[in-house]
Amino acid sequence: MSNSEEDHLYKHDYIISLSPAMSSKDQERTTTKDFCDFTIKAGGKQFPVHKCVVGSFSEYFKKMFTTKMKESYSNEGSVKEVSGPTMASIISFIYTSCIILNHDNVYDVLEAAEYLRITSLKEYCKKFFKASLNGENCLKIRSYSNRYNMDDLVQAAETFISKNLGAVLKSADFLQFGFDDVKAMLKLESEQDSIDED
Numbered sequence: 592m593s594n595s596e597e598d599h600l601y602k603h604d605y606i607i608s609l610s611p612a613m614s615s616k617d618q619e620r621t622t623t624k625d626f627c628d629f630t631i632k633a634g635g636k637q638f639p640v641h642k643c644v645v646g647s648f649s650e651y652f653k654k655m656f657t658t659k660m661k662e663s664y665s666n667e668g669s670v671k672e673v674s675g676p677t678m679a680s681i682i683s684f685i686y687t688s689c690i691i692l693n694h695d696n697v698y699d700v701l702e703a704a705e706y707l708r709i710t711s712l713k714e715y716c717k718k719f720f721k722a723s724l725n726g727e728n729c730l731k732i733r734s735y736s737n738r739y740n741m742d743d744l745v746q747a748a749e750t751f752i753s754k755n756l757g758a759v760l761k762s763a764d765f766l767q768f769g770f771d772d773v774k775a776m777l778k779l780e781s782e783q784d785s786i787d788e789d
C-alpha cells in the first residue's frame with residue numbers, strides 16, 4: 592500500500608463488515624482459485640473470479656452473465672477497454688471493498704467504473720476529485736465530469752475555476768483550451784463577480 596499523501600483509501604460502507612471474509616476470498620481467488628467459475632481477461636492478464644460476486648457489483652458483468660452473450664455460456668471473457676492494472680484494482684475493490692486512488696490511477700479507474708457500471712466506485716472517484724481540486728487539475732476534472740454526467744462535480748469545478756482564475760490561467764491544461772472554452776471560463780468569472788457583489 593502506498594504511503595503517499597496524495598493516495599486516498601476508500602472503503603465501501605455497505606459491505607464493510609464483510610471485508611475480512613471477502614479479503615480471504617480475494618486471496619483464495621488469486622492463489623488456489625477455489626470455486627472460481629470465470630476468468631476475466633484484460634490488458635494481457637487473467638483474473639479468476641466468481642460470477643456471483645462480480646455480477647453483484649457490476650451491471651456490465653451482470654448483463655454479461657444473465658443474457659445470451661457468448662460469455663454467459665463460457666468460463667472466460669475479455670474486457671479490452673480496461674487495462675490490466677486497472678482491472679486488478681477494480682476486482683480487488685469488488686472483493687475487499689477497498690481501493691487506493693491517486694492522481695496516477697483515478698482517471699483510468701473512473702473510465703473503467705463507468706464502462707463496467709460500478710456506481711459506488713464512480714462515487715469514490717468523485718469524492719477524490721472534489722478533495723483534490725487545484726489550479727493544475729480543475730480543467731481536466733471539469734472535462735471528465737461533463738463526460739460522465741457528474742453534475743455536482745462539474746459545479747464544484749466551475750466554482751473553483753471562477754474563484755481561482757489566476758491560478759487556472761497558468762496551468763498547462765489552459766494552453767490547450769480553444770476560444771469557446773476561454774469564453775466559457777470568462778463567463779464563469781463574471782458570474783462569480785456578480786454573486787460576490789450581491
